[in-house]
Amino acid sequence: MSRLLISATRTFQCSFSRQHLLLRSSRLVSTQINTDIHQIKRQDLKGDYPSSSRPGRQYRYYLLSIAAGALIGTAYTLRQSKKYEGLMPEYLSNTELLERQAMEARPLPPPVTKHVTFSKPPREDFPFKITLYQYVTCPFCCKVRAYLNYNRIPYDIVEVNSVMRSETKWSTYKKVPIVVIENEQIQLNDSSVIISAIESYSRMPTKAFKNVSKLYQSIIEKDDKGKLSFSYPNKYFLVEPLLDDQLDPTKQVQTEKTKNDAIDNKVKQTQNNEPSKSFFAKFFSKSKSENEQTSTSNSLKNETTTKVSYVKSSDQYKLERQWREWVDTKFVHTLSPNIYCTFKQSLNTFLWFSKAGDWEQIFPWYQRWIIVYIGAIVMRVVAGRLKSKYNLNDNVRLSLYEYANEWVKAVGNKDFLGGSEPNLADLNVYGVLTAIQGCEAFQDLMSNTKIQPWFERMKHLVESGSVDNVVTA
Incomplete structure (x- = not known):
């Protein structure tokens, strides 16, 4: 009995000790936890975070940043791909598909600002309606206008805001000039291509203008940033039309070098003063009644001396191409650099642009303000870069005089480079000069070189009979 009592006492004491130990341990643990919590709160107030919690929070920020970047990148990629949806990578080799989609996106009717008509009949019949997208004083646009005005081909003008460029948002080709042949919804880019294509049609009309435009297909390339560049290898060549709409146009190109026989035949026909009965004319020229042919036979006597492109030699064509390229690559x-050489001249140039282009009637006052003042600042900076890029003289006027004298020397004692009538090179040089004729640089050019007599002869032929009808909103 005593042993049993002693064992029970020891058991009780042991359990009591264990409970006391557990209770003491729990108090110590809770005290440590409370201490840690107070430390964390103090660190929170100081802006510091315990090292044990930092990785988790940083990972959240990293994940959120990655997700946001992926979302923005995806949205940008989708936006870029929608520009050429269905055209990758096919569009680089199938330019017609790209041009067709651009024409489908083009607003109709176009926001025409001027209708250009003439009081005299055209030099050559051009039965298609033309819309020209332009900057009024862009030298390349002035080239196209000089050609159309000389040949008295009516056309509509869409003046493009050079800053906003909203009028050409539809086009994949982001430069001007752009010409649209409205009857067939054909887009022509690059001033030299536009002139060559229309001139080729005038030389030998076809059933459809696309037969000529196919011969000036562009080569489109895309750089690493997705920017498209357009090139036209044969833009300075005049070509023969296709014999059949179904034929491959790349196999039908005929340059002037192979046309000696055709030239001789044309000369004989003009001497006889008879309408052309050539093989091409039977297939492509519009059919005329006998009365129409009789009425036009008399006018043919006068017009055969006006249009000389059919009777040029291969050397004349080569000379014409050489100087057309000289205009685009050098002059x-x-x-x-000459019209934007100081900020004052740059501002005066844009003020003249505004007056010459009737910007007050075309653009709202705030857009006109942006174009004039922001454009003057930007072009002043660009002029300095162009001066270095093309290795012009420190006094840029001297470079302008040098090229003008080079042109005068090429013309020589003739009235024009083309002889008694201007050729395409004459029209190109005249066109780019009209882009600056309201500027101080133009007056200096006329005074310090011998180009003025030639310029005045060109102005008399090109500008006579033209009527600009401004379209008011």
Whole structure:
């Protein structure tokens, strides 16, 4: 009995000790937890975070940043891909598909600002309606207008806001000039292509203008940033029309070098003063009644001496191409550094642009303000870069005079480079000069070179009979 009592006492004491130990341990643990919590709160107030909680929070920020970046990148990629949806990578080799989609996106009717008509009949019949998207004083746009005005081909003008460029948002080709042949919804880019295509049609009309435009297909390339560049290898060549709409146009190109026989035949026909009965004319020229042919036979006597493109030799064509290229690659690059050489001249140039282009009637006052003042600042900076890029003289006027004298020397004792009548090179040089004729640089050019007599002869032929009808809103 005593042993049993002693064992029970020891058991009780042991359990009591264990409970006391557990109770003491729990108090110690709770005290440590409370201490840690107070430390964390103090660190929170100081802006510091315990090292144990930092990785978790940082990972959240990292994940959120990655997700936001992926979302923005995806949205940008989708936006870029929608520009050429269905055209990757096919559009680089199938330019017609790209041009067709652009024409489908083009607003109709176009926001025409001027209708250009003439009081005299055209030099050559051009039965298609033309819309020209332009900057009024862009030298390349002035080239196209000089060609159309000389040949008295009516056309509509859409003046493009050079800052907003909202009028050409539909086009994949982001430069001007752009010409649209409205009857067939054909877009022509690049001033030299536009002139060559229309001139080729005038030389030998076809059933459809697309037969000519196919011969000036562009080569489109895309850089790493997705920007498209357009090139036209044969833009300075005049070509023969296709014999059949179904034929491959790349196999039907005929340059002037292979046309000696055709030239001789044309000369004989003009001497006889008879309408053309050539093989091409039977297939492509519009059919005329006998009365119409009789009425036009008399006018043919006068017009055969006006249009000389059919009777040029291969050397004349080569000379014409050479100087057309000279205008685009050399002469035109001297203009901007001369009209934007100081901020004052740059501002005066844009004020003249505004007056010449009737911007007060075309654009709201705030858009006109942005174009004039922001454009003057930007082009002043661009002019300095162009001066270095094209290795112009420190005094840029001297480079302008040098190229003008080079042109005068090429013309020589003739009235024009083309002889008694201007050729395409004459029209190109005249066109780019009209882009600066309201500027101080133009007056200096006329005074310090011998180009003025030639310029006045060109102005008399090109500008006579033209009527600008401004479209008011």
